[in-house]
Amino acid sequence: MPQKDTLKVAVAQIAPVWLNREATAAKMLDYVHDAGARGCELIVFGEALLPGYPFWTELTDGARFNSKVQKELHAFYLQQAIQVEAGHLDALCAAARQHRMAILTGSIERAPDRGGHSLYCSLIYIDQSGAIANVHRKLMPTYEERLSWAPGDGYGLRTFPLGPFTIGGLNCWENWMPLPRAALYALGEDLHVAIWPGNLRNTEILTRFLAQEGRSYVISVSGLMRRQDIPSDMPHYGLILENAPEVMADGGSCIANPDGSWLLEPVVNEEGLRVAELHHARVLEERQNFDPSGHYSRPDVTQLVVRRERQGIVRWE
Numbered sequence: 001m002p003q004k005d006t007l008k009v010a011v012a013q014i015a016p017v018w019l020n021r022e023a024t025a026a027k028m029l030d031y032v033h034d035a036g037a038r039g040c041e042l043i044v045f046g047e048a049l050l051p052g053y054p055f056w057t058e059l060t061d062g063a064r065f066n067s068k069v070q071k072e073l074h075a076f077y078l079q080q081a082i083q084v085e086a087g088h089l090d091a092l093c094a095a096a097r098q099h100r101m102a103i104l105t106g107s108i109e110r111a112p113d114r115g116g117h118s119l120y121c122s123l124i125y126i127d128q129s130g131a132i133a134n135v136h137r138k139l140m141p142t143y144e145e146r147l148s149w150a151p152g153d154g155y156g157l158r159t160f161p162l163g164p165f166t167i168g169g170l171n172c173w174e175n176w177m178p179l180p181r182a183a184l185y186a187l188g189e190d191l192h193v194a195i196w197p198g199n200l201r202n203t204e205i206l207t208r209f210l211a212q213e214g215r216s217y218v219i220s221v222s223g224l225m226r227r228q229d230i231p232s233d234m235p236h237y238g239l240i241l242e243n244a245p246e247v248m249a250d251g252g253s254c255i256a257n258p259d260g261s262w263l264l265e266p267v268v269n270e271e272g273l274r275v276a277e278l279h280h281a282r283v284l285e286e287r288q289n290f291d292p293s294g295h296y297s298r299p300d301v302t303q304l305v306v307r308r309e310r311q312g313i314v315r316w317e
Contacts, residue, residue, distance in 0.1 A: 005281055007163040007191070010035035010043040011264065011274045013253040015224040016052040019234055021080045021088060024051050028105070029091055031273055036099030038275055041128070041163055046195050046223030046253075047106035047172050048121055051080040053197040054148040055225060059243040060236065062147045070147075072235045077148065081110035081119055084132055089124065097130025102162055104169055106195045106223075108149075109135065113312060118150040123171050123195060125160060134158050138171040139180060153311040159187040164280035165217075169193035175206060183306050185214055185293040190258075190283045196222040198249020200268050207266075211256035215286040217263070217278050218256045224271055225249035258286040 012031045017023035028045060035043040047053065056062065056073055064070065082088040089107075096103050102125065109122040121138035136156025141149040157180060159168040168184035168191075175181070175194045184192065192214055196202045203220040211218040225248040230241055247269070254266040255276055264276050290296050 005164055005279055007042065007165055007278045007280070008038075008040045009219060009255075009276055009278060010038070010040040011219060011221050011253045011255065011276070012043055012045050013222060013224060013251045013267065013274070014045070014049070014271050015226065015229045016049050018052040018225070018229050018231055019077065019080050020231065021051040021082060024049065025088070025091060029095055032092065032095045032099070032101070032103060034273055035275070036095070036101050040099075040101055040275060042102045042104065042167070044193055044195065044219055044221040045103075045105040046221050047123075047197045048108055049105060049223050050082055050107040052108075053223065053225065053249070054145065055244070055248050056236070056240050057144045057147045059240055062144055069236055069239065074148065076235050077108070077119065078110055078117065081108040083110050083112060083116075084124075084135065085112055089126070089132065093126055093130040093132065096126045096128060100128045102126060102128050102167075104167075104193055104195070106171065106197075109137065111137070113310065114150070119148060120152055121145070121149045121171055122152070123156065123169050125167075125169070127160065128162075133160055136169070136171070139174055139177070142173045154183075154306050154308045155310040157183045157306060157308065159184055159189045162191065165191040165278070165283075167191045167193065169195065172196050172202070175210060179304055181210070181214070182292070182304050186304070188293075189214065190216045190280070191278065192216050192218045194218060194220045196220060196252070198222040198224060198251055200250060200252035200266050203252040203254055204266050207254055207256045208260045208262070211258055212260035214292060215258050215290055216283060217258055220255070220266075221253045222251045223249050224251050224269070258282045
């Protein structure tokens with residue numbers, strides 16, 4: 001049994017330096033060092049933060065086929081996406097190792113194992129040793145996201161020990177999908193991280209529901225995106241700005257206790273770092289009357305099959 005019952009966590013609700021990989025990573029690094037100075041053991045950033053969410057698709061007629069505008073924006077996005085193999089996360093890994101702090105962040109991944117020309121919305125987990133322990137590619141992009149991102153696979157449906165907890169996570173609307181949640185519960189998850197591009201409407205109900213269903217702490221972290229965050233040097237800046245509302249993502253980051261009550265209530269339209277301490281005993285207390293993959297499961301009646309291999313179009317033999 002772990003001797004330590006607590007885990008100190010940081011919620012980083014920030015805007016990216018939109019579609020600028022290096023500048024966004026540098027901004028994230030500042031928050032990592034701040035959290036490390038406060039003794040945090042985990043810091044979480046929002047979905048697609050590095051280098052940013054494709055807000056332009058719904059603002060620029062993104063579904064128009066063979067559009068020069070969409071092709072140029074997609075090419076720009078590809079150039080700013082991250083590749084783990086290229087060392088784009090090395091500075092964050094070094095900071096995690098320096099502070100003995102895990103980092104969980106949303107990233108847009110240009111995956112060389114799928115040819116290097118499609119994009120995946122990936123949830124990346126860097127452990128306290130600074131190693132990239134997991135890359136979970138979003139199973140199903142939502143609505144207009146499918147104009148920009150490819151669907152992922154089950155390879156990243158994994159959990160990891162972190163202090164007294166077992167941590168797992170999902171991207172955005174994956175958190176509505178009962179079967180991926182069940183897969184993580186079966187792996188012993190008792191600290192669930194849900195990352196979002198932003199907006200209170202995503203976090204205010206589901207965060208508490210997930211906590212009650214899983215009898216786990218749930219950390220929901222969202223990004224921010226405002227008209228002022230649209231850089232003037234990006235392709236088709238004028239067209240995007242013309243159609244953009246003042247606020248595209250208002251945050252809503254929060255933490256729910258294992259009984260569904262708030263530990264940190266959602267906050268909107270504020271950029272910054274919030275810190276909280278989690279107590280594993282709270283999980284143990286709530287599992288007394290409900291444990292979704294333990295005493296309250298019926299594997300003799302219902303079971304889940306998960307295909308975990310990384311998907312590709314060629315199987316080399």
